[in-house]
Amino acid sequence: MNKATSTVLLAAALGLFAGCGGKIDPPGELYKEPRLSLYLYAGEYGGFGGASWLGVTGGRLYVTFPDSGVVVAYNSLAEVTGDVHFTGSVRPYLIGVGTYEIAVADSVDTTLTVRSYGIGGGPPLRAVVDTDWVEIGGLAVGEDGTIYVSDAARNFIRAYDADGGLVFGEDLADSGFGLGHVLGPRGIFIEEDTLYIAEAHAEKAQVQRISVREVQAGVPFSATRPFLSTFIDTFGIEVPLIEPVAVCVNFAGQIFVLDAAWGLIIEFNRDGTTAAIVTAPTSGGPVPLTGARSMGPYSLRIYALEPGRGVVHRWDKGGGG
Numbered sequence: 001m002n003k004a005t006s007t008v009l010l011a012a013a014l015g016l017f018a019g020c021g022g023k024i025d026p027p028g029e030l031y032k033e034p035r036l037s038l039y040l041y042a043g044e045y046g047g048f049g050g051a052s053w054l055g056v057t058g059g060r061l062y063v064t065f066p067d068s069g070v071v072v073a074y075n076s077l078a079e080v081t082g083d084v085h086f087t088g089s090v091r092p093y094l095i096g097v098g099t100y101e102i103a104v105a106d107s108v109d110t111t112l113t114v115r116s117y118g119i120g121g122g123p124p125l126r127a128v129v130d131t132d133w134v135e136i137g138g139l140a141v142g143e144d145g146t147i148y149v150s151d152a153a154r155n156f157i158r159a160y161d162a163d164g165g166l167v168f169g170e171d172l173a174d175s176g177f178g179l180g181h182v183l184g185p186r187g188i189f190i191e192e193d194t195l196y197i198a199e200a201h202a203e204k205a206q207v208q209r210i211s212v213r214e215v216q217a218g219v220p221f222s223a224t225r226p227f228l229s230t231f232i233d234t235f236g237i238e239v240p241l242i243e244p245v246a247v248c249v250n251f252a253g254q255i256f257v258l259d260a261a262w263g264l265i266i267e268f269n270r271d272g273t274t275a276a277i278v279t280a281p282t283s284g285g286p287v288p289l290t291g292a293r294s295m296g297p298y299s300l301r302i303y304a305l306e307p308g309r310g311v312v313h314r315w316d317k318g319g320g321g
Helices: 003-017
Strands: 037-040 053-057 060-065 070-074 080-086 092-097 101-106 113-118 121-129 136-141 147-151 156-160 185-191 194-199 206-211 230-232 238-240 244-249 255-259 264-268 274-277 294-298 301-306 311-316
Touching: 053 092, 053 301, 060 092, 070 092, 101 136, 113 136, 113 147, 136 194, 147 185, 156 185, 194 244, 194 255, 206 244, 244 294, 255 294
Parallel strands: 053 294, 092 136, 136 185, 185 244
Antiparallel strands: 037 311, 053 060, 060 070, 070 080, 092 101, 101 113, 113 121, 136 147, 147 156, 185 194, 194 206, 230 238, 244 255, 255 264, 264 274, 294 301, 301 311
């Protein structure tokens, strides 16, 4: 890292972590009333200790517990709903959510399997097994039941139809630097016909969008921002994303990116410009987040899992929703 880059990152760190608070902190605004952050614990499983992944859909939080071999569903206050215990996976690690289904990835030996379930639980609807996977980075489920998988090690995204077959007969996105190509793809999120991809590769730390109707077809955020690769801190300094590992979009179309290196959740406008820093010193939650890899939206709320602390955090934009 050169001296100029070090100076920018140091200034950015000061801007991000020194005395700026808020509900969701707009750039340049230092004083806002604190926003609500709930530290949610799941008593039946001794808190969220041992949890590995979080998904949110339909007002429910789905949390994977690999050692217990289950995926448990909670309401928005982290109370177990009592009717959704997924036991079809031997060691459920990573979860992807859709409107009507959730997908759960196993991690057993060298075989990776994704099983799809209805959001109400019950036996698996179908399973996808592909021995070409190396490291699943993210999962998503479309309204038509298509399962999307990103491989962070082999740099591809694949789409599987309801019968487990490869849509298009080839990768939806393959390795590379341009639009429609990926490096280190981690968290993914589907919104209608568009797939959002968090790329955590050191040479391509960014979020991009691709079409799920065409192979390797990028969807720019705007004419000047094909990717989300930088954001504006609370002192007005433009800094780079370093390790974006998760992305999601709420019902109002606001885009949220979780950067594991910064330990921050950043909100972006639809055109890719910075809207706010969600995780700020007076937001009621920890700054920075430590070890967080998954998050999800519900209404105007954002949830994030910190596996190391065994806690799910909730931030409410504008005092609720």
